[in-house]
Amino acid sequence: MRRILVTGAATWSGGELISRLEEEEDLEVIAVDEIPPRAELESPFHRYELDNPEFAHFVIDSKPETLVHLQTVDRSAMLGGRRAHDEAVVGAQALFGAIRRCQSIRHVVVRSHLCVYGMGPRSPSVVVEDADLDGRRSRFANDLRTVEGFTSDAARVRQDVTFTILRFAPIFGPDVNNPLSRYLRLPVVPTRLGYDPRIQLISGEDAVGALAHTIDQPQSGVFNIAASGQLFLSRILRLGKRLAQPLPRRAYDAAVRGMSRFDLDLPEDIKRLVHHGMVADTRRMSDVLQFTPELNLRATVLNGYGSLGGGVEVR
Secondary structure, three states: OEEEEEEOOOOHHHHHHHHHHOOOOOEEEEEEEOOOOOOOOOOOEEEOOOOOHHHHHHHHHHOOOEEEEOOOOOOHHHHOHHHHHHHHHHHHHHHHHHHHHOOOOOEEEEEEEHHHHOOOOOOOOOEOOOOOOOOOOOHHHHHHHHHHHHHHHHHHHOOOOEEEEEEEOOEOOOOOOOHHHHHHOOOEEEEEOOOOOEEOOEOHHHHHHHHHHHHHOOOOEEEEEOOOOOEEHHHHHHHOOOEEEEEOHHHHHHHHHHHHHHOOOOOHHHHHHHHHOEOEOOHHHHHOOOOOOOOOHHHHHHHHOOOOOOOOOOO
């Protein structure tokens, strides 16, 4: 029986992935997070802080064949900046120390984000996986770069293990409650006057599908994961029948700060995305990883707004 350990069980993608894996036969899932999951899981849940020394022993004693590290989301709004940093960096350092010593592990999947490339006015029009970029990055993006570094270091030590890093575009879906989805679903959406960035997204179903595909078909390397195509922010809002409200910088900044009173805090990466945009090359995703999202970007947007109907081109 295959045994898969999933960190980040309390995240949306973690809960959805575990629920999908639980449908498979001859597979045991071990769910881990430092906060309780919202989804009802059949698999046993283990509450650990990743930087707790006991967690490393737990990983080794569990003897997983595959380890999926999804506890890489920005939890600064929930835990505070310092604790979120420790969870992301110190916790990952402890995790990969355990991976080096756990002889049962044969495949490691790490969830990352396109924000690791940095976003700014001088960013390339399209970023590729091997780009050596010096773009401005938020603290969270720098933490992810550090986690990716731990992954690369472990890969050099454990050459018998397949290490996969998936850099996801922002997830947008009707049942996804992340900051970008909440922002795009506002009836009136504040935008920066004079800016209309190009954006890539991926649907929740396709994000989970990419993780499941990678677990079943291991492939070493780094892969950008996004729906095919690119859309301007203004076009995304029109597809969702939302009203864009372009604002000069000071008014825009004030509007964004005001959204925090309605549980609409925008992390720094999302602020940069809806200001500068981000488009990534996904040819390695299709050619090497051999994964193709079911929904193209237009269909992803329509699905995210709950208006995907028949006759829509999905691939």
